[in-house]
Amino acid sequence: MNNFLAGPVSWLLVPVALFKGLGVRRTVPRLPPPRGRPKGQIGEGEAETRLLIIGDSSAAGVGAENIEDTLGPQLAAILNQVSGKTVAWRNAGANSAIAAQVRDHVVPHIEERNFTHVIIAVGTNDAKNFKTRSAFKKGFGGLLYAIHARWPDAEVFWSPVIAMPDVPALPSSLGFILGLRAQIINAMGVQLCRERNATAIPPLPIEGPEGFAIDGFHANALGYKHWAQHIARFIPDESPAPSSLQRSE
Numbered sequence: 001m002n003n004f005l006a007g008p009v010s011w012l013l014v015p016v017a018l019f020k021g022l023g024v025r026r027t028v029p030r031l032p033p034p035r036g037r038p039k040g041q042i043g044e045g046e047a048e049t050r051l052l053i054i055g056d057s058s059a060a061g062v063g064a065e066n067i068e069d070t071l072g073p074q075l076a077a078i079l080n081q082v083s084g085k086t087v088a089w090r091n092a093g094a095n096s097a098i099a100a101q102v103r104d105h106v107v108p109h110i111e112e113r114n115f116t117h118v119i120i121a122v123g124t125n126d127a128k129n130f131k132t133r134s135a136f137k138k139g140f141g142g143l144l145y146a147i148h149a150r151w152p153d154a155e156v157f158w159s160p161v162i163a164m165p166d167v168p169a170l171p172s173s174l175g176f177i178l179g180l181r182a183q184i185i186n187a188m189g190v191q192l193c194r195e196r197n198a199t200a201i202p203p204l205p206i207e208g209p210e211g212f213a214i215d216g217f218h219a220n221a222l223g224y225k226h227w228a229q230h231i232a233r234f235i236p237d238e239s240p241a242p243s244s245l246q247r248s249e
Contacts, residue, residue, distance in 0.1 A: 001180065003187050007133070010180040014130070020174035021128075028169050028215045033060050033095075036067025042076045043086030050114055051076055051089040052151070055102055055121030059093030063218030067091070071219075074228035075119070079235065090115075098126045100139030107146045115154045118147055119231060120198075123161040123189060127181040136185050137192065144196040156198040159231060160186040166206040169216030201234045 001009065010017075038060070041047055053059045053072040061070025068074075072089035080087045092110055094101060099122045122143070126136045147156055161182040165175035186203065193200040204227050209216070211223030219227060 001183070003184055006180040006183050010130070010177055010184075013177045016173055017130075017177045020171050020177075024169060024171070024174065028217060031062050031213060031215055031218060033057075033062055034064045034067045034070055038067060038072075038091040039089065040067075040073055040076075041086060041088045042073065042080040045086050047088035048085040048116075049076075049079055049083070049087040050112075050116045051079075051087065052092060052110070052112070052115040052118045052154070053089065053121065054092045054106060054110070054118060054147070056093055056097045056125055057095040058124070058218060059091060059119075059121040060095070061091055061093070061224070062095065063213035063215070064221050064224055066221075069221035069224060071119070071121070071224045071228055071231075074225050075231055078228055078232045082232070093121070096125055097122070098129060098131060098139060099123065099136060099143050103139060103143040103146050107143070107150060110150070113151065115151045117235065118151055118154045118156045120147070120156065120158045122158075123182070123185045127161050127164070127185045128178055130181060131185075133184050133188055137188050140189055141192050141196065144192060144198055148197065155236075156193075157231065157234065158189055158193050158198055158200050159227070160189055160200060160203045162204050162206055167217060168209045168212050199234065201231060204230050 051072060061067060064070045070091055072091040076087040076089040090112065092106055094106055102122055122140065144156065164170060164178040164182050165172065167175060170178065190200040211219055211226055213220040
């Protein structure tokens with residue numbers, strides 16, 4: 001469905017989304033953050049590559065039991081293996097955060113100023129909260145500006161919202177409706193990245209439920225591994241094998 005129709009159709013289906021969403025909230029467990037400090041290093045000596053993973057609960061690593069299994073350290077390990085460089089990483093995420101909240105409440109509290117790469121993981125909550133196109137434009141656009149202002153030398157990447165119909169926790173009807181909202185969010189996010197000096201990575205493809213945590217919504221250790229491999233393909237000079245949220249070969 002094109003973006004022109006996605007908006008009005010999804011708004012017409014709001015009653016269905018509310019009803020189905022309440023059912024999901026009653027049955028899906030709320031997971032705690034992973035165990036461990038949200039920063040670390042892969043390799044010896046001073047880090048040449050310094051990663052910041054910033055965004056919502058996925059940036060914090062919710063869904064994994066241990067911090068080592070989250071996106072930041074797994075991406076750092078891949079880049080270390082491919083490049084031979086020492087890689088430092090930092091996870092900075094907030095549960096249920098939309099783009100505007102990451103801009104206002106996460107960015108200002110990160111003290112480090114020397115990141116070389118910033119990976120943004122936001123948009124899912126904007127989609128499921130039915131944030132309008134203009135609201136996401138203001139929130140995500142402001143987040144991009146804030147990141148460039150705080151870390152002007154860093155390369156910035158955004159990982160868009162995955163295909164919501166493929167999320168195991170969502171009933172098919174709710175997945176379809178939220179997929180329409182995600183379509184709007186992703187289109188605006190790609191446009192803003194193009195305009196504001198960031199790279200929009202293609203959405204992570206999903207081919208099965210194996211990469212999801214017990215809540216059927218967040219990634220588990222395997223899911224974060226495939227996500228890290230996917231992102232690493234689009235960081236300059238890095239080209240691990242393609243992957244998706246699927247069973248390991």
